[in-house]
Amino acid sequence: MHMADALLSPAVGTALWAGTAAVSGYASVKLKERIDDREIPLMGVLGAFIFAAQMINFTIPGTGSSGHLGGGMILAIILGPHAAFLVMASVLMVQALFFADGGLLALGCNIWNMGVYPCYLVYPLIYKPLTGNSKNPGRILVASVVSVVVALQLGAFSVVMETLLSGKSELPFGAFVLLMQPIHLAIGVIEGVVTAGIINHVRSARPELLDSIAASRPLDTAISLRKVMVTFAVLAVITGGALSWFASTYPDGLEWSIEKVYGKGELPEDEHGIAAKLKGIQEKTAFFPDYNLKSAGKEPKKAEAAPAWPGADAGTSAAGIIGAAIVLGLILLIGMGIRTFRGRNAQT
């Protein structure tokens, strides 16, 4: 469920990056207050452990297909929320850079969806209260399943909202939600069971591990939780501010998604809104604005097809296609030229 750069608008990408950066700063400050140096290697190596654990697969009962571990929740249980959040952010960053999962701008969204929810919402508000200090395997199982499911549902829903607010996809809200949520419900249940299995195994084989890392560093519930909530309120205001700026700059993007939410609004009307905006931008940025009239006048046949979408009349699109072909050809030539030039240099 990695969000991708190509589906994002700059406003949404920036807003989520700002939120993620704020949480990272908060997590670092909190960690610095009580961390001993020992924890830095532990965090890094546990991040690498998440990757290694993802290599090992298991059979999902009844289906025969295989799954692997996601990570956020188990990190939060082992390391506590602040350290777990930073580790999850690093894991996602390495995935973005080496596996090209998501992208660099979407990294803000991905850290938010898969880091903030499990570590700062689900762990303190669901997992901790549900388990208490209990060591009962059944209780841990229930708590893990509920936690992972909630975290994944929040994450999946955020992917939907981020995509819709960006306005690059035409998927209607309802269909998109129906596509994302059930899949992640299934994944969540399985991952929750696996997470509980691991935690229970650790609890029975090396109980001191969980006690020494997480329990000696409890969330210092009263104070820290309030701070977390305050941070969230501040973040919500920042995000809301950024989004309302986005809304006032590009009203049709938000209107469009709201229309989808209420199931009203017709596509053709929408198209007018977006097309009108596009046309405005095109007029501002037109390279040779008068050419448009000229070629439209010269090729009346092609221009007939245009009125549905004023942004691209046939004259424009023909010129665009020719131009794109030439530009791509040039780029290819430049690339090949440099390569042969270098090859020759290397030989002599």
Place this chain on the structure above:
Amino acid sequence: MTFDSLYYDIGRLDRLSYRDTFVHRLDPRIKVIAAILFLFTVISFPKYEVVALAPFFLFPVLLITIGEIPALFILRKVLLVSPFAVLIGIFNPLLDAGTVAVISGVPVSAGFLSFLSILLKFILTVSAALLLIATTSFPGVCHALRRLGFPAIFVAQLLFLYRYLFVLMEEAMRVIRARDMRSFGTRGTEMKVFARLIGTLLFRTVDRAERIYHAMLSRGFMGDIPILRKYHITTIDLAYLAMTIVFLVIFRFFRVTEGIGRIAQELFR
């Protein structure tokens, strides 16, 4: 794609990043900033824009050729991660079916344009991220992040993660091999066994972290990882950044592709 090949791909990207070309010698900070500006510019195009994206392929092509990165390797990696963007975008042609143009008799719908736009943006953004890591070593990127204001703790453990990624992946591969040797078919892959395997891997990981920490303490670890290589931003770096910005501004705000197309139309009329 199995995780094994993912693992080898990381190794390959890592080795590529230690080459010594003009691009590799640029300051990591400059490369990170340039990549982010590039991503922003590409993403900022409106959803129906297709032709204006064409000139932006110059950026990855230049990085690939000057940085001597194998183009097919990058292309293969881009294709491997495409399913999500394709899945979300593929409905556009069906849902947004208004015809916007007829090109040599074939009607083109608005949704098709926006789908094409998503695909182009996807290729550009993903290849830019991969090329950043292929031309800058991961420690280089970490260093750049530190200098650009990321928290010290975050960067320190990011470096650890990277260092031990390879070690732990090999450990996991040994575990898998041992499991496969002792079991047939899907036996041994039940969730119960899986949880114990992962648990064992976790114990080994924590023990390893402990050993690493002691080894580091005996070498004078004070909570920060110093770097030996000193980076300086030279005039060449600044010139590179300036050229990137000029390039981005020109192709973002002027419709160069269409202009070239029109001139060509006039010439061959």
